[in-house]
Amino acid sequence: MLAISQATDPRSGITMSYPIAAHMASGAGAPNGVISAPVLTALEARSTTIRVERDEEIVAQEDLAINCYQVVSGCVRTVRLLEDGRRHIGEFLFAGDMFGWEALDRHDFGAEAVTPVTLRRYARRDLEQLADQDRGVARRLRELSSCRLRSGREHMVLLGRKTASERIASFLLEMAARINPDARASIELPMSRSDMGDYLGLTIETVCRRLTRLRVDGTIAIDGTKIAIRDRRALGEAGCERVMH
Amino acid sequence: MLAISQATDPRSGITMSYPIAAHMASGAGAPNGVISAPVLTALEARSTTIRVERDEEIVAQEDLAINCYQVVSGCVRTVRLLEDGRRHIGEFLFAGDMFGWEALDRHDFGAEAVTPVTLRRYARRDLEQLADQDRGVARRLRELSSCRLRSGREHMVLLGRKTASERIASFLLEMAARINPDARASIELPMSRSDMGDYLGLTIETVCRRLTRLRVDGTIAIDGTKIAIRDRRALGEAGCERVMH
DNA sequence: CGGACAGTTGAGGCCTATCAATGGTGGTGG
DNA sequence: CCACCACCATTGATAGGCCTCAACTGTCCG
Structure with a gap:
């Protein structure tokens, strides 16, 4: 098991785990991940940390899905707007949560900062490449998908019944x-x-x-x-x- | 690209593609899958074709998720029942659709036959193993997840707004x-x-x-x-x- | 101080649920 | 063959829950 790198946010002073590394190395029912540290390190090196102010847009609905993100701190909402102004929020995302990696060619929902937010941005193709190279990462991604599907379905029951x-x-x-x-x-x-x-x-x-x-x-x-x-x-x-x- | 094996259903007489093979080899924006035919064949060999009559249960809500299924013909519904009898249907599944592979330890929804149904049943661990061995399969599974997430979200907008x-x-x-x-x-x-x-x-x-x-x-x-x-x-x-x- | 905005509360109306009755269809058995 | 039943679909009448519109409060900020 890969040791999780630690870092301290200069702004909040909160100690947190490195994004992807944390996700890939941990996880509830995670199979003992055989993740090579160098590969993860390379991904992290190519990532960017960005700051988004309250109510600002992170990705726009229908944007080409080039990047994906992990919330470092703060809260993010995913948003879909209908023509006539009706709005639906898909999820609220908190520290550690990732979004955008599961898009097809475009993001089907937009994403906005609910609070001031710190994010880590990755190129989706880098993550894809990582998953190709490392079956542990691929497994973790499958597991993440499953979790999102499950909570999505739970929410559908809420909305429907x-x-x-x-x-x-x-x-x-x-x-x-x-x-x-x-x-x-x-x-x-x-x-x-x-x-x-x-x-x-x-x-x-x-x-x-x-x-x-x-x-x-x-x-x-x-x-x-x-x-x-x-x-x-x-x-x-x-x-x-x-x-x- | 793997050639899709064809077979004819003895009952319906409808010619169809081999389940997993079809899924893994095709797909809208599927990256050119590098899927080794022998591995797929092995998976198919370990699968079972089953028949389920109208309104009969295929998997029960909360069942241990040992198997996953692909609809060969007919229509399947995924179902969640609340304590007081309220019912919610998560999805309707048709020929070619798969379900159950994205479960965690248990199936969060049950599955029932809407019409008489022919199914192909796979052990989830076999599919997992296949994904571990073949990155093309792993990619295709990620893509499938993305599609399901997307249509799920679309449905949430419908239910919510x-x-x-x-x-x-x-x-x-x-x-x-x-x-x-x-x-x-x-x-x-x-x-x-x-x-x-x-x-x-x-x-x-x-x-x-x-x-x-x-x-x-x-x-x-x-x-x-x-x-x-x-x-x-x-x-x-x-x-x-x-x-x- | 005043304006903008989020939150709360009230009044009334609309949309959908609920309850109820009827028609149509398929299966069953006399 | 047909009466009978079960079940699904449809339609009507009514009720209720949530939405809409509106007013008011409190807070923040220029």
Whole structure:
């Protein structure tokens, strides 16, 4: 197993693992990756770190898919706009998440910074080449695909069959799990109500109303952008969460 | 490029390509695959052809993901059931489509036969092994993942932001493109109204009403399970379809 | 201080779900 | 052969959930 290189972000001071290296060497059910360090190092050498301000575009919908990205810090949303202005948000991405590598010739969704964001940019062909050279990387990419497909399907069930209350509850649990797996702590939601609505297939007003409902019920506590889960059990039931065997 | 082996289904008499071979050797933007014929042949040798009757289960939700499948003929639906009986259909799969290979340890959706179905069953580990041995196969799998992710996202926009009319219109165009790309011909929809509803996040009644609306408007013609698209332009506009550049 | 903007809350309307009834079709058994 | 049943599709009536429009608050910032 490759040792994960560490680095410290000069801005945030947060210590983090090197992007691709971290992804390729770790992973939940990752098969023991036989990844050659030199190859990874070469990829990292050809990558660029970029900074994107809040609400700025990272890739435009329909852009030629030359590059892919990994979030180093901050939060990113993937966005699809319909002709008449309706908006849908595909995913929220956080530190460690990658996007754009799974595109065909063009990016089907745009990507924008929800907060100020630091990104690492790679040429997709470099990543492809790496996958060709190293079966461990190829496996990890397959596994990443599977994860994205799975969470995408989960979200489809939410959009297709869940009520507003259930969507909000599921969303809060999802964010809690991703932002701060520590059950006790309150989470800082980086996105606006509008973003939440466009992710959940709801309007801002409905998002607000359901949140206040949960608040008055004592299930959550709201303080500006911070939300604390007071009754995780109630939230789980409200969200129709499945128990995995 | 590997020549695609041909075979004739003893039941339907339809000539078709060998499953995996076809997938691995073809594909829209497929990089010129360097796939060794012997490896593919070995995989095919270890596969099984099975027959499943209408409405029978192929894989159960939460099943251990030992096998994956390719549809040889017929139509398959992937299904997720919520505790209270609400149902969501993830995808409809037709001849040539594969499913189950992208699972993690368990299948997150079940799979059922919409029509009587012929399937080819492969051990996932065999396919994984093939991908490890042959970078062309690995590439093709990545490409397949990308396609599934893309169509999944498209469907999320439908579920999150489109009206009932738009969903029906999009659905008809999608099915027309998959079942019979020939614009003129009428298409035979293999699935029930209930299936359509659970795929589109609607009820049977709404599906019916929107279909009859399209019929009286002269946009489509309905004859039992057969539907003919009379005005493709109107359907495209009704469905909010994007024009790809 | 005023404007812009996100968030919240209220009032009312529309779209879709729900409940219900009918028609059509295929399968079954008398 | 036909009565009967089960099931799917369709259509109607009604209800309810979410959207739309609108007003108000609080905060940030020039």
